[in-house]
Amino acid sequence: MKLLVRNLDRATTEKELNDTFKAFGNVQSCTLVVDQVSGDSKGFGFVEMPKINEAKDAIKNLNNTTIHNNRVRVKIAN
Numbered sequence: 001m002k003l004l005v006r007n008l009d010r011a012t013t014e015k016e017l018n019d020t021f022k023a024f025g026n027v028q029s030c031t032l033v034v035d036q037v038s039g040d041s042k043g044f045g046f047v048e049m050p051k052i053n054e055a056k057d058a059i060k061n062l063n064n065t066t067i068h069n070n071r072v073r074v075k076i077a078n
Contacts, residue, residue: 001055004077006044008032009068014045016067021047024061025054046077 005017018030032045049055055076063074 001049001052002077003047003049003055003059004044004075005047005062006073006075007070008041008043008045008072009070010041010043012041012068012070017045017047020062020067021049021058024058025049025051 003021008017012032014030014032017032018027021027021030026049028048028050030045030047033042034040035042047058049058059074059076062072064071066072
């Protein structure tokens, strides 16, 4: 299941995001969206988790939590 993570602090790294979601199960991939010119994070990213129940658990536990002083939103990516 592919998840969208929004409102990330620009300082959050892919490793930190990956580690955060790993607490809820296997992470297949983790990608931060970055500006092509500056290379800076745009404040959102995608996490893919192969097991639906683990992904739903991550959504339930991480949506509206704080990472690096930002309240993040986690939902199923469309």
